[in-house]
């Protein structure tokens with residue numbers, strides 16, 4: 001017997017195309033770079049992939065039936081900053097994106113709901129995220145899904161790019177929070 005199209009992890013677009021949400025595999029790492037746009041995050045993604053094997057990060061991808069990756073979301077479960085992720089009840093959502101051709105069809109909302117349920121299954125009841133102040137559409141989506149703004153963040157953080165050079169990001173952001181139950 002085949003499983004129904006609405007089974008957890010499967011989303012059906014209006015044209016009938018099915019999109020599958022599943023945990024990341026090592027072979028997905030190149031696709032996280034989105035044809036080069038996010039190549040500078042290669043090391044960061046590799047570190048988070050290792051953390052996902054250790055259980056301190058969750059990474060889910062959305063893919064088409066032909067295996068094309070069209071979405072991704074990361075959840076930090078434990079961090080040095082316990083305000084964002086404390087390894088027990090509080091998780092931090094980041095790097096959430098859907099390829100432009102697949103946006104505005106409900107997939108992002110479905111994926112958000114999917115990962116919130118994955119967190120609940122693991123005992124996490126609070127989700128924190130930062131959304132850039134110049135991204136009102138994403139903020140509106142989160143607000144519709146029950147997230148509330150709790151303050152402002154300067155959004156300054158550093159990472160080592162794919163060449164090993166330290167880079168500083170400055171993305172002024174709204175801090176948002178949602179209590180899942």
Ligand SMILES: CC(C)(COP(=O)(O)OP(=O)(O)OC[C@H]1O[C@@H](n2cnc3c(N)ncnc32)[C@H](O)[C@@H]1OP(=O)(O)O)[C@@H](O)C(=O)NCCC(=O)NCCS
Pocket residue numbers: 014096097098099102103104105106107108109110130131132135137138140141
């Ligand atoms: C934010 C993001 C992940 C949302 O993904 P998405 O798949 O477009 O999300 P949804 O389709 O669920 O919702 C987006 C819009 O589509 C609408 N929508 C939802 N289901 C729909 C459907 N079946 N048909 C038409 N429109 C629909 C929603 O109401 C919403 O409209 P609005 O923005 O005008 O209020 C995506 O826009 C993205 O990747 N953006 C760039 C990266 C980014 O900003 N990430 C967030 C960083 S914090």
